[in-house]
Amino acid sequence: MRTVISLLVTFAATLADSADVVLESFASPVHTWKQQNDPVMGGRSTGTFTEQGDVGVFEGSVVDVPYLKAPGFIKVSSQDSHAYPDITSCSAMKLTLKATSAYAGYRMSFGTKHPPEGKFFASGFKAHFDAPVGEFGSVVIPFTNFSDLWDDGTGDLIKTCQDDAKYCPDEGTLRNVKTISIWGEGVAGKVHLELKEISATGCGEATQSLFKSRAEIVLEDFESPSHTWKQKNDPVMGGKSTGTFTVKGDVGVFDGDVVDVPFLKAPGFIKVSSEGSNPYPDITSCTAMSLTLKASSAYAGYRMSFGTAKAPGGKFFASGYKAHFDAPVGEFGTVTIPFKNFSDYWDDATGDLIKTCQDDSKYCPDEATLKNVKTISIWGEGVAGKVHLEIQKLTATGCGASSVALESRSSYNNTCSGPVQKALRYNMTASSAVQDFPFPVADGETLADAVCCDSLFKPYAEPRGTYARDDVALFSKMNPNGTTTFYDSVCGIPLFTAPRGRTLADFQADTEEHGWPSFRQDELIKGSSHINHETGEVLSKCGTHLGSYLPDEKGARWCLDLVCLSGSPTRATSK
CATH class of the missing domain: 2.60.120.430 (Galactose-binding lectin)
Known part of the structure; x- marks a missing residue:
């Protein structure tokens, strides 16, 4: 162990003597940073990201996804078109930060690369790191610790850059990483990081690159x-x-x-x-x-x-x-x-x-x-x-290692019985909620196409809290003195009527607690949908993916995507 520590100290000292390239300084940030909660199957992990003084504060809780019985994730990512500087001459990433307490699930990722055999929702090069607790310090993560072949269910690397050089950060990514993310993932616990600076280090050294072109x-x-x-x-x-x-x-x-x-x-x-x-x-x-x-x-x-x-x-x-x-x-x-x-x-x-x-x-x-x-x-x-x-x-x-597809997929609507209705209720057609969807969609693919009809996104939900967006505002559009019926966004069949057996305030509280419209047994219109009890997926009889069946201590609960319940009744269904 003494030898390993000595090598790490020597490596860090070498990097300290070489130039750094600043990617982001939270004293004067140049990128837009956005926090995202785990969207999968009713994930309950939550977090926030705020800029306070000269630091970016990332905090929250990573908890189990109820259906999966395994921890989800939270992350904060840069999301804008501002180019990052070229770091092809560098050899590591460096984070200047501190944590309030120890947490074993911190990870960093950058770029958008996706190997052919990679998990569908795993893009970019990712590595684990441990944050200093209580006092600011610098964490150096060599590029050789990153890999773009990782498990999108746990965040763990499947194969490392050191296992096979084809999973190492490539020259194209290092010329402009496009996006950087800091994660709390795969480990239940409290997250609290204060980030001062993200940089690349070991730059300008006259050494042979570890990342020769593929x-x-x-x-x-x-x-x-x-x-x-x-x-x-x-x-x-x-x-x-x-x-x-x-x-x-x-x-x-x-x-x-x-x-x-x-x-x-x-x-x-x-x-x-x-x-x-x-x-x-x-x-x-x-x-x-x-x-x-x-x-x-x-x-x-x-x-x-x-x-x-x-x-x-x-x-x-x-x-x-x-x-x-x-x-x-x-x-x-x-x-x-x-x-x-x-x-x-x-x-x-x-x-x-x-x-x-x-x-x-x-x-x-x-x-x-x-x-x-x-x-x-x-x-x-x-x-x-x-x-x-x-x-x-x-x-x-x-x-030999494909990047994010340059060409749009044309078969994204492949589970529904027909196209999504052109004018969805609750302003879901015009809403910009798709911008908060954590995964890239094909050109022309809407949030409804992706969440309701695209088999590639079957395990995933619309962004948490979509119902409460300013451009949606579900509860301002529901009948305040009676019930509201929700219709399939593709075929227009009635699926649920709420509230029934409780008040509108109860329905709203249930929805706010879980982050998605949450229906109970009395509100189900029988025969219009069914549950896949192996996966928890809820499907309408038109093939539309509606969300997940997630019973709790109160009983049966359908945790559903508003975008898939925003249709209008067709002439056939309204007879």
């Missing part, structure tokens, strides 16, 4: 090229930009001059593109493009594009997914461009992106393009100057 797929090697490459000058309105492309030895040499188009008084372009019918390999399992090349001098107008996709409403001459890159000058190096940096919505006059993949996923490279990119182009565009590139190789990298 397998790469060669798209073109100019030592033995497999495609025909053709150079093109700007043809528009008397454009005078000129260039050439030749294969010399083991490199493709692209050089020329980008100058103003006289009529437009703005720089034109030159480019070299692959042509012909020779297909490219499938790169759907990859996460980035890489170019091994060098430039003779700095030039700010280099871009890469691939494919032939055209964005809806895109510029007429803009086809394919394009991204800017900076080429190393004087010596060969590798430039990696994550797929998320590419977009097919770009200005055909300047080459600049109009909207990015990160702005809207519909502009991200789609599966069909990644299966065969068809054509690749290297551009000098939109910036006047000398172009001289020597290109050794073009590859796709980060392959």
Whole structure:
């Protein structure tokens, strides 16, 4: 044990001597942080997150999910579009914080990666940590402790980065982690953390990276090229930009001059593109493009594009997914461009992106393009100057461990007998509650689609307290002097009428206690729904997932999702 402690102290001292990259300082936070309670099967874990002075205070209680009889989770996550700094030169995460008492379920996660064999709701790289109690201190978590293969039921790692390097944080994630979460998970108990700062440490060290790029797929090697490459000058309105492309030895040499188009008084372009019918390999399992090349001098107008996709409403001459890159000058190096940096919505006059993949996923490279990119182009565009590139190789990298899907699923409504009604009651159609749903949904998928009809989300509920949102306000819309009938959000059959056998105040108190509309035996409309007693799932006879059956000391209780009970009676059901 003495040896282990000595090694840890030495490692921490080494990190302390190297630069840190601050990811968030709660003295002046740049990100939006949001707390989330466990949504699964009536989970009762609760927490809060507030910014107080120079600290972020995360507190709450992790308790058993009644149906699962195992602890749930609470977490606080950054949720905004502000990019994080590049931490590819770093070797660990560092948290400056303190806890009020010992708790064994603290975890940190970052990013959105999801391995092919991973649990559906497990995304990002996660690691356990122990927080200092009573006094502020720094906790250092080496990147090698993180893994994206973890159990979404317990938070425990299934395989570690040290078991297999393919589960280590990848270069794309380290360039921008996108989101960071602090968890209380898998262990029942009280959570109270005060966070001062989150940073990456061990940065700028001249050491071999622990996170070499995953397998790469060669798209073109100019030592033995497999495609025909053709150079093109700007043809528009008397454009005078000129260039050439030749294969010399083991490199493709692209050089020329980008100058103003006289009529437009703005720089034109030159480019070299692959042509012909020779297909490219499938790169759907990859996460980035890489170019091994060098430039003779700095030039700010280099871009890469691939494919032939055209964005809806895109510029007429803009086809394919394009991204800017900076080429190393004087010596060969590798430039990696994550797929998320590419977009097919770009200005055909300047080459600049109009909207990015990160702005809207519909502009991200789609599966069909990644299966065969068809054509690749290297551009000098939109910036006047000398172009001289020597290109050794073009590859796709980060392959063999898929990232979050770039393309929408089209079969998300796969358990219900029909589509969700277009105008749900209680303002559920217009409510922005889907923004609080803790998991990514497909483009076009609504909260009702996900919770009521999508088998992938079957164990999960709408966000706790949805009924009480300002844009929903269920109890202000119920009959104050009588009963209200709740109808299936898909087929419109009546499911429950409340209150019956108790007062409206009793129904409201029951709902507020549990976080979801909670119905009792007298309120059930028999024959409209059934309980799967193996799972506790409640289903309408139309196939709509309604919620969970969770009896308590008061007797039978249906803990249900309002979004699935917000339909209107159809002509057939109202007869």
